[in-house]
Amino acid sequence: MTATITLPFLPIYLVDFFGSTLMIIMSAVAFYYARRLLRLEPKNFLWTFFFWLTMTVMALAVSRSLWHLLRYLFILGGLNSAWRALSPYSGSINSITFCVAAATVFYYHNTEKVVATVQRDAESLRRAHVELAAAHAALHQLNLTLEERVEKRASELRLSEEKFRGFFEGSKDMIYFCDAAGRFCDINESGLRLLGVERREDLVGQALAEFFLDQARGAQYLALLAADGHVKDFEAEFVGREEGSLYLMITASTITDRAGAIQGCQGIAKDLTHFKKMMEQLVHSEKMTSVGQLAAGVAHEINTPLGIILGYAQLLEEDFAEQTEVHETLRIIEKQAKICRRIVADLLNFSRQTQEHNKLPGDLNQSLEEVLAIVNHTLNMDHIFVHRCLAENLPKTCFDNERLRQVFVNLLANAHHAIGSEGIIGVWSRWHEEIGQIEIVIGDSGTGIPPEQLGRIFDPFYTTKGVGKGTGLGLSVSFGIIKDHNGRIEVKSPPQEPELAALDIHTTFHVFLPLIAADQK
Numbered sequence: 001m002t003a004t005i006t007l008p009f010l011p012i013y014l015v016d017f018f019g020s021t022l023m024i025i026m027s028a029v030a031f032y033y034a035r036r037l038l039r040l041e042p043k044n045f046l047w048t049f050f051f052w053l054t055m056t057v058m059a060l061a062v063s064r065s066l067w068h069l070l071r072y073l074f075i076l077g078g079l080n081s082a083w084r085a086l087s088p089y090s091g092s093i094n095s096i097t098f099c100v101a102a103a104t105v106f107y108y109h110n111t112e113k114v115v116a117t118v119q120r121d122a123e124s125l126r127r128a129h130v131e132l133a134a135a136h137a138a139l140h141q142l143n144l145t146l147e148e149r150v151e152k153r154a155s156e157l158r159l160s161e162e163k164f165r166g167f168f169e170g171s172k173d174m175i176y177f178c179d180a181a182g183r184f185c186d187i188n189e190s191g192l193r194l195l196g197v198e199r200r201e202d203l204v205g206q207a208l209a210e211f212f213l214d215q216a217r218g219a220q221y222l223a224l225l226a227a228d229g230h231v232k233d234f235e236a237e238f239v240g241r242e243e244g245s246l247y248l249m250i251t252a253s254t255i256t257d258r259a260g261a262i263q264g265c266q267g268i269a270k271d272l273t274h275f276k277k278m279m280e281q282l283v284h285s286e287k288m289t290s291v292g293q294l295a296a297g298v299a300h301e302i303n304t305p306l307g308i309i310l311g312y313a314q315l316l317e318e319d320f321a322e323q324t325e326v327h328e329t330l331r332i333i334e335k336q337a338k339i340c341r342r343i344v345a346d347l348l349n350f351s352r353q354t355q356e357h358n359k360l361p362g363d364l365n366q367s368l369e370e371v372l373a374i375v376n377h378t379l380n381m382d383h384i385f386v387h388r389c390l391a392e393n394l395p396k397t398c399f400d401n402e403r404l405r406q407v408f409v410n411l412l413a414n415a416h417h418a419i420g421s422e423g424i425i426g427v428w429s430r431w432h433e434e435i436g437q438i439e440i441v442i443g444d445s446g447t448g449i450p451p452e453q454l455g456r457i458f459d460p461f462y463t464t465k466g467v468g469k470g471t472g473l474g475l476s477v478s479f480g481i482i483k484d485h486n487g488r489i490e491v492k493s494p495p496q497e498p499e500l501a502a503l504d505i506h507t508t509f510h511v512f513l514p515l516i517a518a519d520q521k
Helices: 007-040 045-076 080-107 111-170 189-195 215-228 273-319 325-351 364-381 401-419 474-484 498-502
Strands: 174-179 184-187 230-238 246-256 262-271 360-362 384-390 397-399 423-432 437-444 488-492 507-514
Touching (some): 045 080, 184 189, 189 246, 215 230, 215 246, 246 273, 273 325, 364 384, 364 397, 364 401, 364 423, 401 423, 401 437, 401 474, 401 507, 474 488
Parallel strands (some): 384 423
Antiparallel strands (some): 174 184, 174 262, 246 262, 360 397, 437 507
16 A cells, blocks of 8 residues: 655654754754863763763664654655564664663762752852952052052161161170171171271181180180070170270170071170279279278377387487497387388378378479489489470379379389389370370389289288388378379389380389369369
8 A cells, every 4th residue: 555645744744854854963963062061071070961961862863863764765765564664673772762861861860969069160160260350459459569568668678777787886885796606797896996906807707705815714605605595794804905904794695597506696795894993993992991991090009109119219229328239229129110100100191091181283293303303313323214204285283292292202112123223214294185184104114013913012011022121001002192182093014005115114103183273172
């Protein structure tokens, strides 16, 4: 029986034919785009689901549409029997492709996970976009203010450096930096002056420990710094200025890196030299005061019986003829009693150093000339030359002439004793306008004073002369007289001035007296 296509069914057949063709084309296009998405992100769960779903849908569309198209072709070709033979296969293939599509959907049944993944990805993208926008805005603002910030930071660094440099260079204390080996890296001008170094380059690279007068003290400083990381109020005597000892009090700390390794140290050293001298003078002054009080008491107690002994000795001398043994013995008693009386007189003078005396305006140069005239003959006998260098512009001041002459006589007598014979004694007078003081210098070319004796020469009863040649009160009395004139007396052995060294002067006594007007005495 031949099948014919009647006109009423023709539109249906055409729609079925072209719809099947369009289904194949659209499913292929969907599969193509799903495959491209999967290639872009192979691990994306959603794109994988779309790929397998579009593939099964395309298989179903091809299976169903292809059999529809074959059906029309067989029927239009008059091959009904062939179609009836193939139609069961069409249904089977359609069923299989439908089951595969259903299995694919069932396999990816958990769409909540897909949605959650999509939402998380979308949220991550949104946050990344917000952060990127904020970073972009911050970067834009930074670019706008970068030059201003750099200039502000540079200004702050310059100000900080200026503050540090001002403190470093303006400090009157020694500020220094050392490397890990204890060698100087930098030091301020005050430190250079204290250590007696002119240029910083001459000091950089030298070890700080070399400037300690006592090397054991320097080793102790380094040990404490290494052990504790700092030292505080560490006092030591240094090799420094030419005018004498240099006492410094050091406070220092180590400089370490992030790992704690010592890279160097930094420290401040305060000059205690003047303080030390003032303390020594204060202690000496207190000691002199105590000894003076004791001497006054002893002198008064001895003076009475001594006068009696001397009086009776003189009376007894009148009872015996001269040249007799008894008379000579009495003369020895009288002589020794007079020596004792002179010692007692020195003791009384020593104890009365703070009492008021007759201070009148006068010329110190004239007083020196008078004393030199007295001792000149004795010095010439021992071939001792006196070098005079008296300032012509020396101003007049108020002083007790008799007592200062006693000081000058004591100093010249000590110089004579230090030389013995054949030497030189120098006498200088100077006016220091900047400090308002007159300086009298008396030096000698003797053997000098050992360092261990320099601190004791002004002590009462201390003497290096032989028995019967000195009482040890001369310098003590002189010290008190100068102190009573608001002055001071210093000794240097050897002196540092080139003028004195050129004359072979080994010891100098420096007397400083303030300028006192008549209405201030």
